[in-house]
Amino acid sequence: AQTVTQSQPEMSVQEAETVTLSCTYDTSESDYYLFWYKQPPSRQMILVIRQEAYKQQNATENRFSVNFQKAAKSFSLKISDSQLGDAAMYFCAYRGLNSGGSNYKLTFGKGTLLTVNP
Amino acid sequence: SAVISQKPSRDICQRGTSLTIQCQVDSQVTMMFWYRQQPGQSLTLIATANQGSEATYESGFVIDKFPISRPNLTFSTLTVSNMSPEDSSIYLCSVTGTATNNYGYTFGSGTRLTVV
Numbered sequence: 001a002q003t004v005t006q007s008q009p010e011m012s013v014q015e016a017e018t019v020t021l022s023c024t025y026d027t028s029e030s031d032y033y034l035f036w037y038k039q040p041p042s043r044q045m046i047l048v049i050r051q052e053a054y055k056q057q058n059a060t061e062n063r064f065s066v067n068f069q070k071a072a073k074s075f076s077l078k079i080s081d082s083q084l085g086d087a088a089m090y091f092c093a094y095r096g097l098n099s100g101g102s103n104y105k106l107t108f109g110k111g112t113l114l115t116v117n118p
Numbered sequence: 119s120a121v122i123s124q125k126p127s128r129d130i131c132q133r134g135t136s137l138t139i140q141c142q143v144d145s146q147v148t149m150m151f152w153y154r155q156q157p158g159q160s161l162t163l164i165a166t167a168n169q170g171s172e173a174t175y176e177s178g179f180v181i182d183k184f185p186i187s188r189p190n191l192t193f194s195t196l197t198v199s200n201m202s203p204e205d206s207s208i209y210l211c212s213v214t215g216t217a218t219n220n221y222g223y224t225f226g227s228g229t230r231l232t233v234v
Contacts, residue, residue, distance in 0.1 A: 035223070043208060045161075045225035091160060104149045104214060106223060110160045 002027045004094050006109035013082045014117050020067075021077045021112045023092030031097035034068070034075045035106070040088040048090070051075065053097070079114075087116045120145050124211050124226030131201055131233050138197045139229045141211030146191035148215025152184070155208040155228070164209075167194040201233045 003026045013019035025034070036048040051059045051068050058066050063083075067076045079086055092109040121144040131137050141150065150167040164184055165173040173186035188194040198205050211226040 043210075043228040043230070045210065045212075047222065050222075105151060105163050105166060106161075106212070107163075108160045 002029075002032075002094050002096065002107050004092050004107050004109035006092055006112050008112045009110070010113045010115070012115040012117060013079070015082055015084060017082055018078060018080045019082055019114065021079075021090050021092075021114070023075045023077070023109055025073050025075065025092070025094050027073070027094065027096070029096050033095045033097060034066075035093040035095070036064070036066070036075075036077045037091045037093060037108075038086075038088045039091065039111075045091075049077065082116050084116050084118060087114055089113050119222055120147055120213055120224045122211055122213060122224055122226040124229060126229055127227065128230040129232070131231065133202050133233055135201055136197055136199045137201065137231060138195050139209055139211070141194045141196070141213075141226055143192045143213050147213040148191075149213065150188060150194045151212040151214075152186060152194070152196045153210045153212060155210060157207070161210065164196070167196075198231065201231075203233045206231055206233045 005024045007022055032053045034051045038046045038048050049059050049061045049064050049066055051066055058068050063080045065078045089111045091111045093106045095106050123142040125140045129137055152164040153161040154164055155161050163176050164179045165175040165186055167173050167186050167188040169188050169191055183199055185197045208228045208230050210228045212223055214223045
């Protein structure tokens with residue numbers, strides 16, 4: 001079974017600085033998707049960024065980028081120029097790409113609570 | 119991406135009673151899922167709601183406790199039965215497989231359940 005590990009329960013960053021959130025995963029599959037989701041106090045799960053395992057290029061979305069190391073099974077999220085609105089719980093998630101109902105489900109890490117200090 | 123309406127947003131229930139949570143999507147979706155998020159914890163998948171057939175439950179979750187319906191491609195319900203305080207959690211609906219975004223996942227805003 002796939003597992004996702006986030007080793008940092010909490011992180012803090014100064015406004016305008018850069019922070020990196022760590023995520024590692026375990027899988028025997030060769031094709032899969034990885035996600036970072038943000039959950040603010042409103043409870044709404046918001047997709048931050050997505051990476052396809054077959055793509056070597058790291059995904060980027062504005063101030064958010066990932067460092068995807070497939071061999072090491074590592075998928076870290078870098079937030080640049082941190083803003084107060086970035087404060088939230090961040091979840092790393094995995095989804096297998098093979099066909100079949102069971103591979104459509106997301107497996108989540110335990111989350112990292114990010115605090116942004118003004 | 120799909121827009122989900124999840125109801126109720128919160129409820130306080132007496133132990134021993136049941137609550138049904140609804141998830142309505144504004145477009146047809148391939149897959150619908152129900153998650154539980156206990157206070158301060160991550161999301162745990164309860165089951166995959168299958169259209170026209172019985173849901174597929176994850177280990178540790180059973181149909182008698184969490185019956186699920188999915189009568190069509192845009193609607194599903196999750197019932198939390200015979201509730202106890204340990205069922206106090208946030209329950210979230212999630213969908214994927216839309217016409218415009220086959221690999222994107224959208225989540226409902228969640229139902230905060232408190233059992234007293």
